[in-house]
Structure formats: structure tokens, C-alpha cells
Amino acid sequence: MHESSVFSDLANETLNIIISISSILPYLFGYIVIILASLFIWRTVRRGVSLGKNYNSLKTVTFGDESTVVSNKSASIVSVLLIFLLWGSFTGSKLLPGFLHMPGPYVGSNEFTYTAQNDVGEEDSATVSLVVHVAGEKASKPTIKAGDGIAVNDVMVIQAYRSKLLAWDLNDQVKRKWGGKIVKVNDQPISKNNPVDVGFARVSLTDKGTLNVVPHKGIQMEHIYLPAPEQVWTRLVNIANQGYQNVTLGQHLGFSLWRVIIGFLIGALVGIPLGYAMGLSNWFRGWFDPIVEFMRPVPPLALIPLVIIWAGIGEEGKVVLLFLAALWIMAIAARSGVSGVRITKIHAAYSLGASKFQILLRVIIPNSLPEIFTGARVAMGVCWGTVVAAELVAAEKGLGKMIVAASKFQNTDVVIMGIVLIGVIGFAIDVGIRLLEKYLVPWKGKG
Amino acid sequence: MSDLHIENVSMRFDLPGGGSVQALKNINLDIKSGQLLSVLGPSGCGKTTLLNIIAGFLAPTDGDIHLEGELINGPGPERGMVFQQGALFEWMSVRKNVSFGPDMKGVAKAKSAPEVDRLLELVGLQDFKDKAVYELSGGMQQRVALARCLANDPDVILMDEPLGALDALTREKMQSLVLDLWKETGKTIILITHSVEEALLLGERLLVMAPRPGRVHKEYYLPFADLGVGADLREVKKHPDYTAKREEILAMIWEMEEEIMGRTEGAN
Ligand SMILES: Nc1ncnc2c1ncn2[C@@H]1O[C@H](COP(=O)(O)OP(=O)(O)OP(=O)(O)O)[C@@H](O)[C@H]1O
Ligand SMILES: [Mg+2]
Numbered sequence: 001m002h003e004s005s006v007f008s009d010l011a012n013e014t015l016n017i018i019i020s021i022s023s024i025l026p027y028l029f030g031y032i033v034i035i036l037a038s039l040f041i042w043r044t045v046r047r048g049v050s051l052g053k054n055y056n057s058l059k060t061v062t063f064g065d066e067s068t069v070v071s072n073k074s075a076s077i078v079s080v081l082l083i084f085l086l087w088g089s090f091t092g093s094k095l096l097p098g099f100l101h102m103p104g105p106y107v108g109s110n111e112f113t114y115t116a117q118n119d120v121g122e123e124d125s126a127t128v129s130l131v132v133h134v135a136g137e138k139a140s141k142p143t144i145k146a147g148d149g150i151a152v153n154d155v156m157v158i159q160a161y162r163s164k165l166l167a168w169d170l171n172d173q174v175k176r177k178w179g180g181k182i183v184k185v186n187d188q189p190i191s192k193n194n195p196v197d198v199g200f201a202r203v204s205l206t207d208k209g210t211l212n213v214v215p216h217k218g219i220q221m222e223h224i225y226l227p228a229p230e231q232v233w234t235r236l237v238n239i240a241n242q243g244y245q246n247v248t249l250g251q252h253l254g255f256s257l258w259r260v261i262i263g264f265l266i267g268a269l270v271g272i273p274l275g276y277a278m279g280l281s282n283w284f285r286g287w288f289d290p291i292v293e294f295m296r297p298v299p300p301l302a303l304i305p306l307v308i309i310w311a312g313i314g315e316e317g318k319v320v321l322l323f324l325a326a327l328w329i330m331a332i333a334a335r336s337g338v339s340g341v342r343i344t345k346i347h348a349a350y351s352l353g354a355s356k357f358q359i360l361l362r363v364i365i366p367n368s369l370p371e372i373f374t375g376a377r378v379a380m381g382v383c384w385g386t387v388v389a390a391e392l393v394a395a396e397k398g399l400g401k402m403i404v405a406a407s408k409f410q411n412t413d414v415v416i417m418g419i420v421l422i423g424v425i426g427f428a429i430d431v432g433i434r435l436l437e438k439y440l441v442p443w444k445g446k447g
Numbered sequence: 448m449s450d451l452h453i454e455n456v457s458m459r460f461d462l463p464g465g466g467s468v469q470a471l472k473n474i475n476l477d478i479k480s481g482q483l484l485s486v487l488g489p490s491g492c493g494k495t496t497l498l499n500i501i502a503g504f505l506a507p508t509d510g511d512i513h514l515e516g517e518l519i520n521g522p523g524p525e526r527g528m529v530f531q532q533g534a535l536f537e538w539m540s541v542r543k544n545v546s547f548g549p550d551m552k553g554v555a556k557a558k559s560a561p562e563v564d565r566l567l568e569l570v571g572l573q574d575f576k577d578k579a580v581y582e583l584s585g586g587m588q589q590r591v592a593l594a595r596c597l598a599n600d601p602d603v604i605l606m607d608e609p610l611g612a613l614d615a616l617t618r619e620k621m622q623s624l625v626l627d628l629w630k631e632t633g634k635t636i637i638l639i640t641h642s643v644e645e646a647l648l649l650g651e652r653l654l655v656m657a658p659r660p661g662r663v664h665k666e667y668y669l670p671f672a673d674l675g676v677g678a679d680l681r682e683v684k685k686h687p688d689y690t691a692k693r694e695e696i697l698a699m700i701w702e703m704e705e706e707i708m709g710r711t712e713g714a715n
Binding site for chain 1: 461502503504521522524526527528530534535536537538547548550552579581595596599601605626
């Protein structure tokens with residue numbers, strides 16, 4: 001490896017990425033058009049049914065006035081619905097009426113003809129009857145007549161999204177090994193670089209002279225890449241009832257959550273007092289500053305290999321990892337919670353006769369709670385991400401383990417279901433902490 | 448008698464980049480028990496520093512302060528403090544804030560409650576006892592701060608621009624309140640203010656400080672505080688002496704400010 005090759009490699013990669021991005025641009029543009037069009041429709045409808053005037057509706061300057069920008073609920077609903085609509089449309093979901101489906105792969109019975117020529121220039125045509133069927137469904141071979149002449153009719157059964165080679169001369173008197181070849185398909189000339197579209201499939205000539213038949217795939221996603229929404233839902237119900245690979249969904253879920261909660265709790269239990277000590281004592285601040293400042297920028301994911309080497313793939317390793325993920329965040333949050341206390345509050349407390357211990361208990365700790373909650377939200381988010389990643393690498397149970405196992409069997413529906421679950425749970429954790437914060441620290445931001 | 452003796456107090460701050468600021472130089476003051484002393488002076492003349500030294504938050508580089516013959520070497524409950532703003536504990540209700548001092552001393556709730564109620568009534572907040580402090584307006588919060596300080600029954604009340612953040616009308620009401628509390632409780636009060644009017648109206652004795660180094664520039668003994676107790680402060684302002692004094696002090700402070708400006712401009 002030469003030094004300079006890194007740069008040229010990276011330059012190439014950059015170029016590839018730019019090319020990929022530019023190929024997405026038309027879709028992005030289309031999406032923006034949809035957003036603006038729906039805004040236009042919404043405005044028109046709104047003007048029709050004039051709603052009551054609120055304070056913001058009386059403001060004449062809204063562009064640039066941050067306080068007038070609130071998340072529009074209708075936009076959120078339309079946006080989410082659109083995602084499901086696109087998902088369903090591109091996967092041929094049964095939840096959607098057929099006319100909303102994007103063109104799917106060709107399915108059904110059809111036929112085309114080929115014209116073969118032997119070494120002395122005699123030509124004859126034969127019909128290829130073919131059935132394209134959906135994956136998983138059985139299709140029976142149609143019965144046909146052999147036909148006459150030196151080329152004999154053929155039958156093909158192809159699964160949608162697949163292609164098949166037709167060794168057309170197996171039953172013909174024209175044989176490739178005797179110099180026979182195909183010259184036309186559906187009466188259109190065909191050659192190696194000149195395939196023929198027969199309406200429902202593309203037929204091309206291979207190097208060996210056989211026919212490669214590729215039924216049209218449409219622009220829907222193959223279910224192995226993206227299952228329809230209802231398939232994911234069915235999977236969820238199915239796995240919730242029967243489990244996946246002998247492990248119930250509750251176990252997968254429970255193990256992931258348990259690791260996060262235990263790791264976070266131990267991290268907070270150690271990190272918060274550590275942060276307080278760092279905020280209150282020069283010695284502790286000096287002692288731990290280098291350690292904390294060094295460990296903070298190390299992503300917990302980078303510790304996974306080391307933790308596996310040290311603690312194996314058992315529960316200890318994962319809990320240690322999450323403990324480390326939460327520890328520094330909580331320590332820093334507690335430290336800044338202590339440093340953030342207004343000196344006038346401390347002075348006031350001293351003047352009112354409070355002792356150091358009373359000040360810690362009645363002033364410093366309550367004052368640091370908002371910061372600690374903010375830290376807890378960050379830490380829980382990081383822990384949740386870390387646990388899934390750790391399970392991807394090494395685990396026997398857990399949501400991460402479930403999706404990585406499913407990906408090995410191309411069970412995309414399980415993978416997607418797992419990702420959705422991970423997202424929903426991460427969101428629920430965040431909302432939960434926010435609610436707890438609202439209840440326990442109502443004074444946040446009001447000091 | 449809780450007299451306050453300030454003897455030869457000097458304060459010099461060492462600056463991080465080398466050099467130092469002489470914030471106070473040779474301050475000598477005797478403040479009698481029950482006196483209401485207001486302190487005026489241009490920004491940076493060391494008012495806050497002096498108050499912090501009296502409160503015990505700072506130790507002077509030179510000199511001593513004695514309260515009732517006892518040397519001050521730290522904060523203590525006999526010297527209460529009312530800050531400009533942001534010194535209330537927003538995680539406690541109004542009542543909890545006011546009873547903070549007694550609570551710290553371990554006084555039983557049942558025992559301190561009547562006094563807390565009385566003080567809240569005195570500052571007109573009896574209906575807001577159980578509210579959170581962040582739900583109150585700025586003026587109400589300052590009344591809580593005042594009640595909290597009084598609940599601890601200090602000998603001396605130190606106030607650093609306690610009304611500085613209030614609007615004119617609220618401020619006027621609070622000034623009357625301070626005067627009434629002073630008369631009723633007979634406490635020694637040291638009040639720092641930026642407002643010449645406030646210093647004149649409230650200060651039985653008025654100190655004008657001068658900067659660089661911070662020192663006492665001039666002292667007045669004034670009749671307006673006594674006149675203002677239980678009276679309309681706007682009437683007091685019509686006193687012929689009042690206007691004369693106000694103009695005199697304003698001119699004095701202007702002169703000092705101009706001198707500072709000139710000096711800093713010269714330095715540029
Ligand atoms: N902790 C400190 N370190 C260094 N210098 C300080 C410190 N505290 C105050 N000073 C300096 O001491 C001088 C007096 O400050 P002080 O805060 O007492 O003024 P002040 O009269 O209260 O002003 P203001 O009216 O603006 O509140 C100023 O020059 C200030 O810069
Ligand atoms: Mg000051």
C-alpha cells in the first residue's frame with residue numbers, strides 16, 4: 001500500500017458518493033414538491049374554514065419570529081401517513097387499493113416466439129409459453145403442443161424478480177452444437193448486444209447462445225428487501241406470540257431494557273457523586289479531570305472489543321459497557337449542575353445560617369437536578385444505542401441480537417420490526433424521563 | 448447594642464494577569480444599632496465588596512469588622528442579606544423559602560409557622576404561601592426575599608440593590624415597605640443603591656463613595672427616612688431640602704463618573 005493511494009481511494013469514494021447523491025436528487029425534489037403542494041392544499045382548506053383567531057394569528061410579522069413557529073400537527077400527520085403510503089405503494093401492500101400501487105413485477109402467463117436457424121440457413125419459429133409466479137406460490141407448468149418444424153415449443157416457469165436461462169434447443173432439431181442459433185425473438189432480430197423486449201420481459205442472447213428471460217420487475221421493492229407494512233405487523237404479532245428462534249419477544253426486549261437500566265443506574269449511582277465531588281473539591285476535580293476528559297470523547301462502541309476480550313459476551317460485559325457509557329455523562333452533568341449554582345443562592349443560604357451539609361442537601365443538590373435530568377436523557381439515549389450495537393456484536397438475547405440473526409436469514413420483516421421497536425422504545429424512554437422531569441423538577445429553567 | 452465597627456478596612460484584588468485592584472482603602476465606619484444607612488457611588492467603587500466583607504463572604508486584606516464587639520470572620524445568621532435577584536430557592540414554595548432560616552436551625556415547623564405567616568402577611572403575600580416562587584412577579588419575589596431575611600431575625604440586614612430590577616411603581620411601593628419594616632423591627636439596615644432618590648428617601652444616613660481606590664467621599668444625615676415612615680413618599684420628595692440634596696449628590700456622582708471616563712479614555 002502506498003501512502004498516496006489512500007488519497008486517491010478516498011477521492012474516488014467521494015466521487016462515488018457525490019454521484020449516488022445526485023441520482024437521488026430528482027426524488028428529493030419530488031418529495032419537496034409534495035410537501036409544498038400539501039402546504040398549498042392545507043392553506044386553501046384553512047382559508048375556507050376560518051378558525052378562531054388566536055394571538056399568533058394576529059401577528060403580522062411571522063417570518064423570522066421564532067415564537068410563531070410551532071410544529072404543525074396536520075403536517076406531522078400528513079408526513080407520517082405519506083411514509084406509510086409510499087411504503088405500502090412500493091411494496092404492493094394489501095392495505096392499499098390496487099390503483100395506489102406502483103407498477104409491480106410482471107406476474108401471469110404469457111408467451112413469445114423465437115426463430116431458430118440451423119447451419120444450412122433453414123429457419124423455423126417456436127412458441128415459449130411462460131408462467132411468472134409470486135415467490136412462495138406454486139405454479140404448474142402449462143401444457144402445450146409441441147408444434148411442428150425443426151424448432152419445438154417450450155415451457156418456462158419463473159419466479160417474479162428472478163430470471164431464467166432457456167436452453168431452447170434441448171427439444172429442437174436445431175442444435176447449438178451443430179451451428180444452430182436464434183436469430184429473432186417475436187420477429188425482431190436479436191443478437192448478443194441487442195436484446196428484445198417482448199412486452200412483459202426482456203429476452204437476451206447469452207454468450208453460449210441460450211436465451212436469458214428476465215420478466216419485468218416493475219418499480220416495487222422486492223419483499224426480501226422491503227416487506228409490506230402488514231407483513232411486518234404480522235411478524236410482530238407472530239413473534240410476540242411465538243418468539244423468534246426459540247426466544248420470546250419479551251425476552252429479547254426484556255434483556256435489552258434490563259441491561260440498559262442496570263448499566264445506567266450503576267453509572268448514575270457512581271457518576272453523580274463523582275460529579276458532585278468534582279464540583280465541590282479542587283482535589284477531586286484535579287484528580288478526575290484528566291480521566292473524565294479523556295474518557296468522554298471515547299465512543300462506548302469503541303470499547304466493545306475490549307469489553308468482550310475482558311469480560312466475554314456474558315451479561316457482565318454488557319452491563320460494564322453501559323455503565324461506562326452512562327458514567328461520564330452523569331458525572332459531567334452533576335459537575336456542571338454544581339458549578340451552575342448561582343453564588344448568591346449559596347451566599348443567601350450561609351447568611352440564613354445553613355451548614356455546609358445543609359447547603360449541599362437543600363441548595364446544591366436541588367439546584368443540580370435539572371442538569372442531572374438532562375444528563376440522564378442523554379445517557380439513556382447513548383445506553384440504548386450502545387446496547388443494541390453491543391448485541392449486534394455479541395449476545396444471545398436482545399433486540400440487537402434478534403435483528404442481526406434475522407438479517408442472516410434475510411428475514412427483512414423481522415429486521416424492520418426490530419428497528420421500529422428499537423426506535424419506539426428509545427422514544428418512549430426519552431418521553432418517560434421528560435415526564436418524570438416535569439413532575440420532579442418543575443422549576444427547570446425558571447431560576 | 449449591635450453596633451457595627453468597621454476599622455481601616457482595605458481590600459485589594461489580585462488580578463490573574465498580574466497587577467491588582469484596590470477596591471477599598473481605609474474604610475472607617477461606625478454604624479449604630481437601628482441605623483438605616485444607604486450607600487451610593489459610581490459603578491465599581493467597591494460597594495458590593497464592602498457589603499460582602501460585612502456579610503463575611505470576603506475577608507478584607509486589611510482591617511477588622513466587629514459586630515457587637517465580635518470579630519466577623521465568616522457569614523452568620525445575625526447578618527441577613529437581600530440580593531438584587533435570583534437568590535430565592537426556586538425548588539421551594541414561598542413558605543418554605545421564608546422558613547428556610549428557622550428550618551436550618553432545627554426549629555419545629557409548628558413553632559416557626561406563626562411567625563412565617565405573620566411575615567408573609569406583613570409583605571402582603573399571605574395568599575401566595577403555597578405558590579412556587581417562579582410563579583411570582585419580580586416585586587413579589589423581592590418581598591419573599593425580604594420576609595425570608597426577617598424570618599431569621601438578623602441584627603443587621605444587608606441589601607445590595609434589592610430594588611434595582613423592579614419597575615418604578617413597584618419600586619416605590621417596596622421603598623415604603625422597607626421603611627415600615629425598618630421602623631417596626633428596629634433593625635440595622637445597610638442598603639446599597641444606584642438611585643440617588645432611593646438613597647435620599649431611605650437613608651437616615653447616606654454615604655457617597657468614590658472609586659479608585661474605593662473610599663468614603665461624603666456623608667450626610669438626613670431627615671427624609673423618618674418623614675417617610677407611614678407617609679406618602681411623593682410628599683416627602685416635595686421637601687425643599689430634598690431637591691437641593693438630590694442635585695448636590697447627582698452633581699457629585701456625575702463628576703466622579705466623568706473623571707473615570709476621562710481616565711479610561713486617556714488610557715486608551
Ligand atoms: N473577585 C474580584 N476579583 C477582582 N476584582 C474584583 C473582584 N470583585 C470586585 N472587583 C473589583 O473591585 C472593584 C469594586 O467592585 P464592586 O463590585 O465592589 O463595585 P460596586 O461598587 O458594587 O459596583 P456596581 O455599582 O457596579 O455594583 C471593581 O473595580 C471590581 O472590578
Ligand atoms: Mg455592586
